[in-house]
Amino acid sequence: MSNSKLAKEFAAIVGAKNVLHTESDLHTYSYDSAVLTPSVPALVVKPCTTEEIGPVTRLCNDLGLPVTVRGAGTNLSGGTIPHPGGVVLLTNGLNKILEINEEDLYAVVEPGVVTAQFANEVAKRNLFYPPDPGSQAVSTLAGNVAENAGGLRGLKYGVTKDYVMGIDFYDVNGDLIKSGSRTVKCVTGYNLTGLMIASEGTLGIFSNIILKLVPPPKASKAMMAVFDDIDKASEAVAGIIASHIVPCTLELLDNAVIRYVEDYTKAGLPTDAQGILLIEVDGHPAEVAEDAEKIVKLCKKIGATYVQAAETAAERESLWTARRNALPALARARPTTVLEDATVPRSQIPAMIRGVNNIAKKHNLSIGTFGHAGDGNLHPTILCDRRDKKEFARVEEAIDEIFDVALSLKGTLSGEHGIGIAKSKWMEKETSRATLDYSLNMKKAIDPKGILNPGKIIGG
Amino acid sequence: MSNSKLAKEFAAIVGAKNVLHTESDLHTYSYDSAVLTPSVPALVVKPCTTEEIGPVTRLCNDLGLPVTVRGAGTNLSGGTIPHPGGVVLLTNGLNKILEINEEDLYAVVEPGVVTAQFANEVAKRNLFYPPDPGSQAVSTLAGNVAENAGGLRGLKYGVTKDYVMGIDFYDVNGDLIKSGSRTVKCVTGYNLTGLMIASEGTLGIFSNIILKLVPPPKASKAMMAVFDDIDKASEAVAGIIASHIVPCTLELLDNAVIRYVEDYTKAGLPTDAQGILLIEVDGHPAEVAEDAEKIVKLCKKIGATYVQAAETAAERESLWTARRNALPALARARPTTVLEDATVPRSQIPAMIRGVNNIAKKHNLSIGTFGHAGDGNLHPTILCDRRDKKEFARVEEAIDEIFDVALSLKGTLSGEHGIGIAKSKWMEKETSRATLDYSLNMKKAIDPKGILNPGKIIGG
Structure with missing residues (x-):
């Protein structure tokens, strides 16, 4: 069927103005935030009611047309790159x-509700939606759920999956499947809500989502600790956890990142520091005060060269500026930024950072590492130029080796960015052939024609 | 194949002494804790290593033999009643x-690790595993995961699913499937760990399970508040949540339960009270003290006739004795105890209790209601005699109507007991035909011969 004929079929469901098919439209939706080759779709269809999702999906299935759901396209593993x-x-x-x-x-x-807008609406009612992926200013909640997005608060508050109580979704026949409940406890039927989380649009297309909210913390306090040795920074992380303090945020920047951020922001960061921890505790004011004091003492005892606790909102803001600028500072250094998210049990962070640094040296690459030290979710970020084929071949070898190190430390390929098409080739190494077959079998039964975001997660 | 020939086949894998097939053995494993008709298996097979689960499962599949996994048999919905x-x-x-x-x-x-033994081992290391289903003294962790068991701490700490980081399980071919990770964040592949939770042994047979631990609370305080009106008790629950206090436990006993408990324990409970709340807060000592004071004030303001805060460990213990004795006190009143767990959003508790009381009156039945008011998970408990066919027919009608009320209040069939065979016939009412078809399709692909605990959850 020609694209214009196709467009008419979809226009009958969503209206002609909600079917985009000019060349520039199609190119706009041919890529996402991952460093991967774009792929041009035939059409972009924009339902205006959730009820329209059903017939749109059914039509795709009837025509055997691959369909890729897209929220804001902030995906870092190619999960929203469409099928050609x-x-x-x-x-x-x-x-x-x-x-x-x-x-x-x-x-x-x-x-399609934007994460930060939702969090703000919730905050206006003095409630709290904790998941805070880096892209929250533009990312959508369904995208967060489809990827099980993480963020800075994983250690204390968990990730998106910990806040999803129920999902209604459309199957390939366009029928509405209902899972979960408005109740905290629900064991009625298979945990399809759980199955949908991180399914990257391959098992059903989300309609409404029920999200859990919590009361906000009454107080918080941010601190920065500077170390001349990355192992000391890791020792501080271990020491904090061993003291049974669970910070809401516990972030690490390595020397490379510190230098890039300082070069970018001129904020006065010590460029000879080997590691900076940015720590925030929240909760009851008495607990926050005690925990902050303990953390400051502990960091000093371990040998931090400088420790600062923010006393004002402005000081807190300035501490977090360093963390917020990590990715932009790295991204401006070279044309291509490959942001990885291999994750290890937190006690393995020093070994992981050593491994990454050895790989950088071996392949003559610039890799800056920052991330969520509290939950072992680091972001080794490779700065390169994709057009330089020789260099990019070294980048691909380095990624391979980063995954090998993470797996050897009992970690995982992806903490929060998803598998998409970027990492599916490594899946068998972490799990097993039988695990992929189990998954492929299940996918085939749910989506016999393979129209739901084909090729993502498990290939297939 | 004769049972003795079958026994030999399994004995070749697990050893003859681990295949039970005397009549008394078979009867022992023909029922669980649900009020349902027993069903006698052909054999009981007891693997001594998790590796033996694979060949046992494969043999069942090769022979087309239904297999039901059993931990301690504390299941309340017939999930561990075997196939004849x-x-x-x-x-x-x-x-x-x-x-x-x-x-x-x-x-x-x-x-097969027993829940309470695990929680104790963890506590010895000054860590905390929060899920505390009523059967924890004997229930197994895999059973808890297979049912997504709840307990008293759901409101603040969540349920079993909130503590499962990974599950290795065997598929029908006897191959090991790996899901999840030792890391807090993991999005590698489908969330098969999520899918396994509450799957009641119908999608795979669990091997090792990775569970999340947390630091224990530093302090706690228990309180009791007595009300002459059940709506006031519910108002207190709403008031506590509205004050942004999240108690670790927030339990309700209605008048019928209070009377049965007092009759059993002679502890001096006020038998004319219409509702008792048992409340415990935990966390930092300053927060606990403040929250407890606020709760006491709030309950008094709403019109509690009596409020007591436990000052000593012995006083705390004595408060919780009433709650712990609720089920035993009800169970001794009549030969048969039908313990339901329909669950509603917590603000709907007064409407739910009114509904249950109307149903009891209409069908001339004794129903006591207690349970987890904080998360809306009530246990209307019907006291009857199953041998009295006329009465039991009224019980079955009452259960039907209890579910109707729960669903009309945007609740769910089961908060924590599972669907099993007891509630599968109501599944379509809560979800949809398409939801069941989606589930059946998936089940069929994963288990083509239908050997994994057939008939549970979705029938089929």
């Missing part, structure tokens, strides 16, 4: 917060 | 705690 000639189903028109229930501490949202 | 002529796979020999990692806050356990 397929359909992009755009959810940004489905952005209503349907309910914020203050008595029962949940909210019901349409898939 | 099938195999019971007993996990109580697989009870090793393989690792408690204090640095990285996780543990790795074999499936």
Whole structure:
């Protein structure tokens, strides 16, 4: 079927103005935030009600057309790169917060609600939605769920999956599947909500999502500790956990990142420091004060060369500026920024950082490492130029070796960015052939024609 | 194949002494803790290593023999009642705690570890495993995961699923499937760990499980508040949540339960009270003291006729005795105790209790209601005699109506007991035909011969 004929079929469901098919539209939706080759879809379809998702999906299935759901396209593993000639189903028109229930501490949202906007609406009611992926200013909640997005608060508050109580989604026949509940406890039927989380649009297309809310912390305090040795910084992380303090944020910047950030911001960071920890504790004011004092003492005892606790909101803000600027500072150094998220049990961070530094040296690459030290989720970031084929071949070898190190330390390929098409080739190494077969079998039964975001996660 | 020939086949894998097939053995494993008709298996097979689970499962599949995994048989929805002529796979020999990692806050356990023994081992290391289902003294961890068991701490600490980081399990071919990780963040592949939770042995047979641990609370305080009106008790629950206090436990006993408990324990409970709340807060000592004071004030303001805060460990113990005795006190009143767990958003508790009381009156039945008011998970408990067919027909009608009320209040069939065979017939009412078809399709692909605990959850 020609693209214009196809467009008419979809226009009958969502209206002609919600079917995009000019060349520039199609190129706009041919890539996401991962460093991968773009792929041009045949059409972009933008439902204006969640009910329209059903017939759109059914039509794709009837025509055997691959369909890739896209929220804001902030995906870092290629999960929103469409199949060539397929359909992009755009959810940004489905952005209503349907309910914020203050008595029962949940909210019901349409898939395309922007994460930060939702968190702000919730905060206005003096409630708290903790997941805070780096892309929260533009990312959508359904995208967060489809990727099980993480963020800085993973250690204390968990990740997106810890806040999803229920998901309604459409199957390939366009029928609505209901899973989960507005109740904290629900064991009615298979945990399809759990199965949908991190399924990257390959098992169903999300409609409304029920999210858990919590009361906000009453107080918080941010600190910075500077170390002349990365192992000492890791020792401080271990010491904090061993003291049974669970910071809401516990971030690490290595020397390379510190230098790039200072070069970018001129904020006065010590460029000879080998590691900086940025730490925030929250909770009851008495607990926050005690924990902050303990952390400052502990960092000094371990040999921090400088420790600062923010006394004002402005001081707190300035501490977090360093962390927020890590990725932009790295990204401006070279044309291509490959942001990895191999993750290890937190006690293995020193070994992981040593491993990454050895790999950088071996392949003559610039790799800066920052990330969520509290939950072992580091972001080794490779600075390169994708157009330089020789260099990029070394980058690909380095990524291979980074995964090998993470797995040898009982870690995982991806902490929060997803598998998408970027990492599916490594899946068998971490799991097993039988695990992939189990997954492929299940996928085949749910999506016999293979139209739901084909090629993602498990290939297939 | 004759049972004795079958026994030999399994004995070749697990050893003759681990295949039970005397009549008394078979009857022992023909029922669980649900009020349902027993069903006698052909054999009981008891692996002594998790590696033996693979060949046992494969043999069942080769022979087309239904296999039901059983831990302690504390299941309340018939999930561990075997298929007639099938195999019971007993996990109580697989009870090793393989690792408690204090640095990285996780543990790795074999499936048959007893919940309370695990919690105690963890506590010895000054760590905390919060899920506390009522059967924890004997229930197994794999059973808890297979049912997504809840307990008293759901409101603040969540349920079993919130503590499962990874599950290795065997598929019908006897191959080991690996899911999840030792890291807090992991998005590598489908969330098969999530899918396994609450799957009641129908999608795979669990081997080792990775569980999350947390630091224990530093302090706690228990309180009791007595009300002459159940709506006031519910108002107190709402008031506590609205004050942004999240108690670790927030339990309710209605008048019927109070009377049965007092009759059993002679502890001096006020038998004319219409509702008792048992509340415990935990956390930092300053927060605990403040929260306890606020709760006492709030309960008095709402009109509690009596409020007591436990000042000593003995006083705390005596408060909790009433709650612990609720089920035994009800169970001794009549020959049959039907313990339901329909769950509603917590603000709907007064409507739910009114509904249950109307149903009791209409069908001339004794129903006592107690349970986890904080998370809306109530246990209407019907006292009856199953041998009295007329009465039991009324009980079945009452259960139907209890579910109708829960669903009309946006609740769910089961908060923590599972669907099993007891509630599968109501599944479509809560979800949809398409939801069941999606589930059946998936199940069929994973288990083509239908050997994994057939008939549970979705029938089929």
